[in-house]
Amino acid sequence: MLQFKLVLLGDSSVGKSSIVHRFVKDSFDEYRESTIGAAFLSQTIKLSEQYDEQVLKFEIWDTAGQERYKSLAPMYYRNANAALVVYDVTEPGSLPKAKLWVDELKEKVSDDKLIICLVGNKLDLAAEKESSSLVDESEAREFAKDNNLLFHQVSAKTGENVIKVFEEIGEILYLQNKDKIQESKKPAGSNVSLQRPSTNDSQSCCV
Amino acid sequence: MFSPSAPDLSQNSGELNASEPSFASDEGTLRKNVVRNNGQSHHASPSKRPKSTILRENSGGLSFINLYYDSADKDDDDEAQLQHESEMNSYKVDQSNSDVEQLLQEGGPMRLSARDGSNSNLDDSGSSDALNTAGLLPTPESESRSSQFLGSASLIEDAASNSVKNSHLDRYGFMKQNQYISEKQFNEWWTNYSKYCIRRKRKWKDLLLKSGLPVDNDSPTRFPSKSEKLKRYVRKGIPAEWRGNAWWYFARGDELLSKNIGVYDKLLTKINNPSFASKDTEIIERDLHRTFPDNVHFQKSKDSDEDPLTIKSLRRILKAFAIYNSKIGYCQSMNFLVGLLLLFMDEERAFWMLVIITSRYLPGVHSINLEGVNINQGVLLLCIKEYLPDFWQRIYSNKTHRDSGKINNKNEFLYKLPPVTLCTASWFMSCFIGVVPVETTLRIWDCLFYEGSHILFKMSLAILELSGNNLPKAHHMSNKNADDEDMELFQAIQTFPKQLINPNDIIDKAIFKRRLKFNALNQDEIERCKKYVISQRAKYKNFQEVMKNDTANSSKRDSVLAQDLINETFSNEGYGFKKGLNGVNWNNNIKERVRRLSRKR
Numbered sequence: 001m002l003q004f005k006l007v008l009l010g011d012s013s014v015g016k017s018s019i020v021h022r023f024v025k026d027s028f029d030e031y032r033e034s035t036i037g038a039a040f041l042s043q044t045i046k047l048s049e050q051y052d053e054q055v056l057k058f059e060i061w062d063t064a065g066q067e068r069y070k071s072l073a074p075m076y077y078r079n080a081n082a083a084l085v086v087y088d089v090t091e092p093g094s095l096p097k098a099k100l101w102v103d104e105l106k107e108k109v110s111d112d113k114l115i116i117c118l119v120g121n122k123l124d125l126a127a128e129k130e131s132s133s134l135v136d137e138s139e140a141r142e143f144a145k146d147n148n149l150l151f152h153q154v155s156a157k158t159g160e161n162v163i164k165v166f167e168e169i170g171e172i173l174y175l176q177n178k179d180k181i182q183e184s185k186k187p188a189g190s191n192v193s194l195q196r197p198s199t200n201d202s203q204s205c206c207v
Numbered sequence: 208m209f210s211p212s213a214p215d216l217s218q219n220s221g222e223l224n225a226s227e228p229s230f231a232s233d234e235g236t237l238r239k240n241v242v243r244n245n246g247q248s249h250h251a252s253p254s255k256r257p258k259s260t261i262l263r264e265n266s267g268g269l270s271f272i273n274l275y276y277d278s279a280d281k282d283d284d285d286e287a288q289l290q291h292e293s294e295m296n297s298y299k300v301d302q303s304n305s306d307v308e309q310l311l312q313e314g315g316p317m318r319l320s321a322r323d324g325s326n327s328n329l330d331d332s333g334s335s336d337a338l339n340t341a342g343l344l345p346t347p348e349s350e351s352r353s354s355q356f357l358g359s360a361s362l363i364e365d366a367a368s369n370s371v372k373n374s375h376l377d378r379y380g381f382m383k384q385n386q387y388i389s390e391k392q393f394n395e396w397w398t399n400y401s402k403y404c405i406r407r408k409r410k411w412k413d414l415l416l417k418s419g420l421p422v423d424n425d426s427p428t429r430f431p432s433k434s435e436k437l438k439r440y441v442r443k444g445i446p447a448e449w450r451g452n453a454w455w456y457f458a459r460g461d462e463l464l465s466k467n468i469g470v471y472d473k474l475l476t477k478i479n480n481p482s483f484a485s486k487d488t489e490i491i492e493r494d495l496h497r498t499f500p501d502n503v504h505f506q507k508s509k510d511s512d513e514d515p516l517t518i519k520s521l522r523r524i525l526k527a528f529a530i531y532n533s534k535i536g537y538c539q540s541m542n543f544l545v546g547l548l549l550l551f552m553d554e555e556r557a558f559w560m561l562v563i564i565t566s567r568y569l570p571g572v573h574s575i576n577l578e579g580v581n582i583n584q585g586v587l588l589l590c591i592k593e594y595l596p597d598f599w600q601r602i603y604s605n606k607t608h609r610d611s612g613k614i615n616n617k618n619e620f621l622y623k624l625p626p627v628t629l630c631t632a633s634w635f636m637s638c639f640i641g642v643v644p645v646e647t648t649l650r651i652w653d654c655l656f657y658e659g660s661h662i663l664f665k666m667s668l669a670i671l672e673l674s675g676n677n678l679p680k681a682h683h684m685s686n687k688n689a690d691d692e693d694m695e696l697f698q699a700i701q702t703f704p705k706q707l708i709n710p711n712d713i714i715d716k717a718i719f720k721r722r723l724k725f726n727a728l729n730q731d732e733i734e735r736c737k738k739y740v741i742s743q744r745a746k747y748k749n750f751q752e753v754m755k756n757d758t759a760n761s762s763k764r765d766s767v768l769a770q771d772l773i774n775e776t777f778s779n780e781g782y783g784f785k786k787g788l789n790g791v792n793w794n795n796n797i798k799e800r801v802r803r804l805s806r807k808r
Contacts, residue, residue, distance in 0.1 A: 003691065012539065013493040031500035033641065035542040037633030040697040059694050061629070065538045066490060068575050075629055 001044070002181065004173050005055045005164075007077045009105075010086035011097040012065030015121040018156035019086065020062045023166055028157050035064045038076060045163075046168055054181065055171045074108060082115040082169045089120040089135045089153060095143075103145055105179065113176055115169055117150035124155040241800070276595050337498055371397060378447065381501040381645055387705040388644065396708045403711070408446040424451075430456050433657075441657040442719050444650050444710070448518050451552035457656040458563050460556060471555045474527035487529040487537035495522055498542040503548065520554040521545055526563055535565060540571035540636035540657075547640055547648070550651040564638070568660045572635050583635045584623040585740035586733060587667055593784045594668055598675045601696065602627045617781055621740055622747045626693055630700045634667055643670070647710040661733040662718075665725045668715035674703040732785055 008016040017032050017039065024043040027113045039062045059075045063069065077083060085101045087094040098118060106118055118140060126134055137153070144151035150168060154161040174181070321527025371378050374392065383393040415422050418431040425448055431437050445453045453653045455461070477483060495518050504517045509714045514522075524545050544564060548557035565572070594598045602625055633641070638655070639648045654662045678699050707713050718725065 003694070012490060029500065031496045033500060034494050034497040034539050034542060036543070036637045036641065038629050040630065040694075040701055042694070042698070065540055068538060071577055072580075072629070072632060075624065075626060078626075091506070093210055 001055055001057050002173070003059055004081040005059050005061070005079055006169070007061045007080045008063060008084045008086060009073065009077070009098075009101045010065055010084075010119075011088070011091075011094040012087040014086045014091065014094050015156050016065060016086050017062050019119065019121060019154065019162055019165075020060055020157075021082070022156045022159055022162045024060070026159070028039065028159075032204040035062055036065045037069075037072070040107050041172065043166075045166060047170055047174055050148065051171050051174050052142065054170075054174050056173065058170075060167060065107070070104075073104070075106060080114065081173060082117070084117050084165065085149075085174060086119045086121055087135065087140070088122050089137075090122050090125045090129055090133065092133070094136050095135050095140060099143060102143075102149065106147070115150065115172055116147075117152060117165055117169060119151075119165060120153040121156055123153050123160060124157045125153075216296075231266065254419045260605055304747050376503055377645070379645060381499070382501040383499070385705075387702065388708055392708060400709065400711075402776075404444070404447070407440075407444055411440060411446055411449070414440060426452060427696055428452050428456070438657065441653050442714065445653045447649070449482060450649065450653070451548075451556070454548075454560065454652065454656045458560060458567075460559055460563065463563060464556075465560050468550060469557070471527065471558050474531055477530060478523065478526045483524070485536075487530055488526060488538070491522065491529070491542075493523045494525075494539060494542045497737060498546040500552075502546075505546065511602070517549050520549055520557070524549075524554060524561065527558060531562070532565070534575070535573045535577070538577075538636070540633070541565070541573060543637045543640040547645075547652075568655060568663075569635060569638070580632050580635055580738060582740050582744065584624050584631060585744065586736045587631060587664060588620050588625070588628070589736055589740070589782050589784075590664055590728065591671065594728070595672055595675070598671055601675065601692070618743055621743050627696065627700070630697055634670075635663060638663065639666065643704045643713070644708050645708075647707060647713060650710040650714050659730040659733075661728060661730045664733055665718050665728055666713075668725050668728075669713055670704045671700065673707075673713065673717060674699045677703050686768075727785065736782065736784075 008020060010016055012034070017035050018028060020039075020041055021027055021029075021032070024041045040060065042057060043060065043061045044055060047056065060081075063073065063076050083098070083101075083105055085098045087098040102116060102118070105114065120135060120137070120140055129202045141151055143149075149166075152161050152165045152168075154165060156162060341488050374382055375390065377393070377397075383397075384390040403420055414437070415427055420427060420431065421641060427449060430453055441453075441457075495514070496505075498518075498521060505515060505521075507513070507515060519659050521542065525537055528541070535541075535546060541561065545557055545561055548560050552560065567578065569583075570573070572583065573579070588603075591602070603620060639651050642648070643651070651662065651666055678695060717723075
């Protein structure tokens, strides 16, 4: 089975663990314990027909958000295939923190295939609040576009868009690795086709 | 420093016992001083200690425990009676309900535990009572507090009328059931373990009485001096209701508090100032409700939006600590340390215990760069290499082959920590809270405060060994790649310990069993190991900086040479563990004795 390493980064209390739990266990708790160090989880998904119904396994590193844990972070994102950089749409201070994470990833991870997705969480709370107290959506969108990031707004509480984030990342990973997959599927001894990796989809933005 | 090495103690235990009376009386006067001073500060400015509910806030949980034991203790002399559980349960409910009534009439849970206070040792019990109730005397603000108190009384009532067995909660107020353990599993374990607890408590009582120490109000404040016997008792578990006092006593809390009388109150005054602001405040606020959300003492009551008292105490302690020790400020995981302390002791003591934990037991672990975590990880890795060679193979050797082709540098893992440390970082930061089930965590803390921080390393080794045994065999020959193996390993290390519901399985069998290899690992060894790791990490850092400057503009070949130089330098310095009984030291010792004997002849 194809396995990919995915890491979650972002300020504390933006809902990183909640997103993971929605994805892995399809559950939500109003109050989730703060993550200390890191937690490791995994989840398997099946892509749509368009992607040959490929089954992928995500190995997910959910990290602690507090600033000082940053020194441990390189261990988490080393060899990562994808990163979710999460902010809280109701907490304007969390977007600049997310931007810093993106900068760090771009600087420290040499693999240009790394997929980064900027995720605004707590969309369910946004409706109740005045728009002036929310993160400016267009700013986040623009930042994602400028940096070739995927961008999604989700709610771990309602589940809105959460699976979509992982599916989209899975599809891109599939396209990135299509060659290898087809190669391994071929019976031994047959000719290996030298297809080129398909386009630059990994860097496209889904805005 | 705090490094009670067991062998020394056993040799000197006679001497220690002999000097005990004077020590005990010192302690007595010390305590009285504390009480007097506390009283003074209280009178001087009643508003200064705004929440004199300190003790009350946690007594919900403690009274809960008491109720459970009170009924059980009646059966002390006839354990067979324990079999009649239905009888016992109905008795328990009656007893508890009347306790709650009494409690409501008298106006405070502390009265509850004091209800059958004996008159023996009047002096001592009097002073400790004064300490306990200092915060509970009626004050002008008692009106608002009394409503809060009713809140916690209803908790007690709920808990008591259901007893642990019929409740969804354990005796500390945590949900029995979680992702890893079902309520059924919990109940099965608890049926036996509660009997074990009762048995142990009886033994503790006997020990205290024999040592001439009072067990007044089921809340002893002094414990026997250190001995092999006491160590064994601690390892088998301190009675839950005595934990707060025992931890405080063994960690020498009074010593610290007596030097800092009034300091906590001053800190509270500071943080209560409306103009007070700290960069940690916001992060603390975010974590308050994310501290034990499944524990009833940390949950808001249904009909009130107000924070529960435990959360209020937690907030004050964390904020106060952030300004008390600005080098640490607030570090996520401290919320859990304080949260657990608050289930067993009052607010001021919990604060000072946090000071003790972060300075004596886990120095540097919560500091801004978390260097203490890295150092502890380095020490743990050295221990794994020495004591769990198979496991070591698994986490390290195949990785170096993969990454660099050859092992140049024996100590590289001390500064380039392998991925397994992603899992173990939290073990040190939160002192095993959330890593193993709560009862096991508490048993570890018992040993931690009595024996010192090396317990955490022993525990880690035991967990790693057990988790490793639980894994499918390593796939050295198969085409499974090393990353997959890592993932399997992480999964096992993270999940397996959470399922270890019976503390005795791991504590007696995996850590303290006689002839166990980890037994040679004492506090001295860990301290020595730590110094070694610190020096190696510092050297490496300096080296890297020098090399960086030197090779900033030079070729790749130079940097390769530099790396070789580093490797060469460090590979010559390995860490040597002192060998246990089977090692060289012992043989020499025997040789010496034999020589002496033959000379005598």
